[in-house]
Amino acid sequence: MLSDCLTEIKSWMHSNFLKLNCIKSDMLMIGPKSLTKTAHNFQLSVENSTLSPSTYIRNLGVILDNNLPFENHVNHITRTAFFHLKNTARLRPSLSFSAPETLIHAFITSGLDYCNSILYGSSCKILNKLQYIQNSAARLLTHTTSREHITPVLQKLHWLPVPHRIHFKILLLTHKSLHNQAPCYLTNLLHRHTPSRSLRSSDANLLSPPLRTKLRTWGDRAFSIAAPTSRNDLPKPIRDCSDLPTFKSLLKTHL
Structure with a gap:
């Protein structure tokens, strides 16, 4: 049924001057671990191409896992955020307060907020990684040491914590x-x-x-x-x- 459905979609796209590129198409089977563990041998045929389940795929900038823990997505956000944090830290001594704040909102806060509603109900382990990014950005902006509590700093900046x-x-x-x-x-x-x-x-x-x-x-x-x-x-x-x-x-x- 899935193969027939994809074939009909491909025919419809062809008649509307579009193309379904089966070579670049990917397939993700989402479900409990008991289901996804037994789905490795599942294959889907679309004309001359064969698709096998992937462990994760990217859609609109969001990395989806087959069990929806979003670990790969959060790890990607973490790597990107700390890359920009390191670059901002090098420029921080020669910038005013407003300039690094603008950089942080443009490159880090925007990444934390993009499609963050999909993380509702995620584990504390996942959310703590993102909170660590925000805490690091706040410490960099306000010259706060790691020994000082971060909650008053976030309140002073009017930054909501990641879960909020x-x-x-x-x-x-x-x-x-x-x-x-x-x-x-x-x-x-x-x-x-x-x-x-x-x-x-x-x-x-x-x-x-x-x-x-x-x-x-x-x-x-x-x-x-x-x-x-x-x-x-x-x-x-x-x-x-x-x-x-x-x-x-x-x-x-x-x-």
Whole structure:
């Protein structure tokens, strides 16, 4: 069935002056380890090409693993960030405060924030690697030694820690979805809570409670589960805010 589907896609692309390059195509089988371990012999034939499962692939700059731990993706971010940190450190003595801050936001913070919502529910081991990058950038910018606590430094810079930045992105997407500022495939995943009878929660502006999932490490990371769970924990004034800039300001202060 997969081979027939890819053949139809290739024919459709050919009729629309496009080309499906089977030689450069890659295949990733995502699932629990019990499934992916037994899938090494699986092959997919597309005309004269044969595809075998890869351990990871790159899509829109994000490295996807077959078990979705995102270790390869985080390791790539770490290597890139410390490359730019070393270059910035060489220039730091001859720059003002604002110049290295601009470099850090352009080359490091942007990498930490790019598609970071996919890391929701990731292990502490993964998130600690990214937090170490942000801590190192803050120490470089403020000349803080490794013996000093980093939390006051981040608060002084108004930088949200990495786990909070991920929650910020999820909640921002949720707010946009509820106010018709996001694609419909995200909006359709959210449903407002409407109790069958008059309750205190009727005016609380809540989302429908998420359904139970079988696997906490997989199902709870879905947007349809993460968005209601995160938003319902916010204070009511933030949930009721409809203006996007005001919502972002209140949310950052709350986090």
